[in-house]
Structures are given as structure tokens and as C-alpha cells.
Amino acid sequence: MSTLERMSHAVLYEVLALLLTIAGLLIFTGYELGGILGAMVAMSVLAVVYNYYFNLVFDRCYPAPRAQRGLMLRLYYVLLFEGGLLSLTTPLVALMMEVTLLEALWLDIGVTLFVMVYTLVFNLVYDYLRAVLMPAAAGANVAYG
Secondary structure (H helix, E strand, C coil), rough: CCCCHHHHHHHHHHHHHHHHHHHHHHHHCCHHHHHHHHHHHHHHCCCCHHHHHCCCCCHHCCCCHHHHHCHHHHHHHHHHHHHHHHHHHHHHHHHHHCCCHHHHHHHHHHHHHHHHHHHHHHHHHHHHHHHHHHHHHHHHCCCCC
């Protein structure tokens, strides 16, 4: 993927994740919109940067065309990605929502479990649509731009 497509992928992923996560937290927790919104936006910005660099490294370690990645590799990807992000975001949630680290960890685990499923579905759909709409780009191992 080119740098522009990689950045577009990350932003689309985060915008959808942010909207779905905020809605879920408002429905399933007693926290106020302001605390949720601030923490989730901060987490989203951190996640966009993390997403870009994580995917850059992951794609170099596993250079096969994205559309050909199997379920086990995708599950491995999700666990690595979310585990690393969880270690970065739990202290941020505690600070932004003014809760203990343990409370932040439980909130972050809930969000992470949702996002793990979302990540799997989002990337499957993205890669499928990319292969259908841009078959030459989807099947090629292009240089990182």
C-alpha cells in the first residue's frame, strides 16, 4: 500500500471505531459523554499513529498480498496489535476519565474486546473491497511509499 492509502485506511478505521465505541460506552456504562469523548478521541489519535507504524512493520514481516492472509495470521495480527495498544492506552484512560488504573484496565479491556472483533471484520471487508475495486494494487507487493 502507498503511504496515502495506508493513512486513509488508518483514518477510516479510527473514525468508524471511534463512533461505534463512543455509542457502545454511552449505552453500556454510566459515564458521561464528556469523559468518554475526551478519552476516546485521545485514544484514537494515539491509535492512528500506532496503527500506521504497526502495520508498516507487520506488512514488512508478512509481505504476502493482504487479500491472501489467512484467518490464523489475521487473528495473530489482532492479538499483537490490540495487546500493544492496550499497554499504551490504559494509563491514558485512567488519566482522562479520572479513574483508577484497575477501572481503566477493565474499561480498556471491554473496548479492546470490541475493537478486536471490529478490527478483524474491518480488515476483511477492506481487503475484499480493495481486491474488487483495485485488483492490480491488491495483488501486487508494491514498494512502500
